[in-house]
Amino acid sequence: MSIAQTRALLLTPQPDEMLAAVEHHLRQEHETHLETGKDGSRFVDKDGFCVTFQTEEKGLQISLRAPHEGMLVLLRDQVVQHVHELSPEAASDLRWEGFDCALRDYPSNFRIGTLIARSRPVTGLLRLQLQVDDIPALGDGLHLKVMLPSQPSRAPAWPRLGANGGLQWPKGKDALHVRYLTIRATDPKAGLVWLDVVDHGDGLMSTWAATAKVGSTIGLMGPTGTPVIPQVERVFLAADQTAMPVVARMIETLPPQVRGTVVAECDSAEEARSYFNSDKLEIVALDRASFRSAILEQATEICRVEKPQYAFFAGELLNARELRAFFRGDLALGNRHHSSIGYWREHE
Template identity: 30%
Template sequence: MSVHNDTPTPDLSSKAVVQLQHLAEYLDQIEDRLQSFRAIATRRDDGIDFAFPFGRASFELSNGQVEIRARAGERDDLARIKDLLATAVQVYGKQDSPQIRWTGDFCEETKLPQFREMTVMEITQLTPAMRRIRIAGADLGRFARFGGMHIRMLFPTSRVPQPVWPTLGKNGLAAWPPDDRRPTPRAYTIRRLNVEAGWMDVDFVLHSGDSVGSHWAETALPGSTVGIMGPVGRPVPMDAEWYLMGADETGLPALSRMLETLPASTSGVAFVEVADEGEVIHIDNRTSIEVHWLPRNGTAAGMDKRLVNSVMAVKWPVGLACFGWFAAEAEGASIIRNYWRTELGLGRDQTLAASYWDRMKAGSMATGGLAKA
C-alpha cells in the first residue's frame, strides 16, 4: 500500500458504526472527495483505507453496516479526519440519513477544534471596494495546516447581534445553536496569516445590496468580534509547473496569495476581473505567471463574459504539469468547470473551478461543502 511518508504514527483513534445501505452507490464520490483533501485511497474487498498526510482512516463494510475509523497522532489531526469523514458521509450518503456517533479518543470533547473567536485589530481601505480587516485570535497554527486557504466567517447580524458560537457534536461536526442565537456564515479567504503574532488579514469586497459579510466589513470597528471556522476548501496543488487562473474580485485574495507563495519557477497566465482601474491592486507576484486585469468599466458584477472567454481561449501546454484554478460568480464558474472537465476531459486533480458568489442568491456556498469543484 502506498502511504504518505510523513503520515505520523497514529496512536489516537475513533470509530463510528453507521448504517449505510447504499454505500456502494456513493463510495466513489466519498473516495474522490477525500482524495481531493490529499488522501491516498486503497481499496480492499471489504472496504477502503485512506492515508492523509496527517493520519489515516478506513471504511469497513459488513452486512449493510459500515465501521468508520479515524486515526491520527494528534488531537487536532484526529478531529480534522473525523470532520472530513463525517462531512463526506453526510454530503454523499443523504439517502441513508446517516447517524454518526463517534466513540474513542476525545469523543466527549465539546469544544469545536476548528473554531476561534477573533477580534478586529486594524482596518485598511485598499481600494474603493476592497477593505482589509486584520483579525486577531489565539492559537492560529491550524489555519496554516491542512492546505485550506479559506475560512467560514460567523457574523453577528441585526437579528442576532450576540450569537452563540457552535460546539462540537457527537458526529464530529459543528453543533449549532437554535436559529435565534445562530451566527450567519459566509466564506472568505485568509489573505495573510501570522501565526506567531496571532492575526490574519481578510480582504472584503464591499458590494451593494442587503448583505451580511459586506455589511459587517463596512461597519466593523477595532474591538468588534467575529467567529471563524477553518481552514476550509480543497487544497490547491502548489507543485504544478504551469497554472491557468481566473478570478473576479472575490477570488482575488486567494489568487494574490497563490502568486505570492508559488515557487518562482512557476509559469502560466492569470485573468482578474475587477470593477474598474481603481480596483487594480499591487500583487507581490513571485512567479512568472502573467497577470491580465479585466476592468468591467460599468458592466455589473457577474455579467461580464470576458473573464470566462479569456480563460477558455487559453491553450493548455502539452508536456507540463498544469493546473487550472477559477473562482468567481456561479454562472462563470459552472461554464469553466464544464469546459475543463467535460470538453477538455481534465480531472479533479488538474482543476478547481469554484463558485464564490451567486448573483441569484445571498449566502451562496457559506454552509455546505463549500466551493464545488
C-alpha cells in the same frame, strides 16, 4: 503539524445500498465523484483531504484524513451533515475514534477575532486585520468559517460539538450568519490574521466588514483548504473578486520557474498587478461589469495559445461549471490537474 485522522462505522443492514446513496448524493448535490481503491473502497482524495467508504458486514466504514486537527473538525462535520441528509438517525448514531463524546464543548478550532484595522487593497475588496489568540494551534489553511449573530443586536451564541462529532449550531433568535472567508496572511507571533472580504454593499458579513467598529468581535472556525498545486511548468488561474485572495495565496506557493496567466475580476490591470504582486505570471484584468460573461471566452483564448498543465477557477457557480467542463473536455486535464469551484450562486 502531523496528519489527523479518524473513522466511524455507519450502522446499516444494507451497506451497499447506503454507499450507492452516498455516492449519488455527492455526485448530484455536490459535483463530487468518488474513485475506486485497489481494495474496492470508494474514496475522494484532494488537496490534502481524504474520505474513504468501505462496506462491512455491519455497515459502512467511513475513514477521514486531514492535514491537521483543525481541518479534521470541519471535515468530520461535513461528513455528518451529508449522512444526515440521507439518514438523520444514522447520522445521530455516528461515533468517531479518538473523539470524546462527553466533551461537547466549543470545537478545538474555534476562536474569537477582534477587529483592530481595515483597509482597501483594491476597488471592491476590504481587508480586515484581526487579533486572534493561539494562531499556531489552528494550523495552516486557506479559509476560515466566519460567523456573527443573524440578529446583530443579540449577544452571540457560538456552535458546540455534538456527540456524533457534528457541529451543533444555535437556532431561532440565536442563529448565526456564516460565510467562508480566505486568509490573506497571518502573523502567528503577533496573533494577527488578515481577511479579504468583497464589499457587496449589502448582506450581514459585508456590512459588518465595512462598518464594524475597532474592537468588535466575530467568531472564527478553521482553517480549511490548502493551496495544493502539482509540480507543473505552466498554470492558468482565474477568479472573480470572491476568490482573488485564494489565487494570491496559490501564487505565493509556486516555484520560481512556473509560468502562466492569471485572469481576475478587477477594474484595472494596475490594481490586479498590485494585488497579486507576481513577476512570473501574466496578469489579465476583466472589469466587474464583464467578468462573468467574458471569462470562458478569455480562458479559451489564453489556454489554446499555450495549454497549462494545471488550471484553476473559483467564483459564481454557473461560471465554475462552464470552466470545469472546459478544463476537463477541451484541455483534457485530469482530476488532480484542475479545480473549478462555485463560491456563490447568483440570486442567492
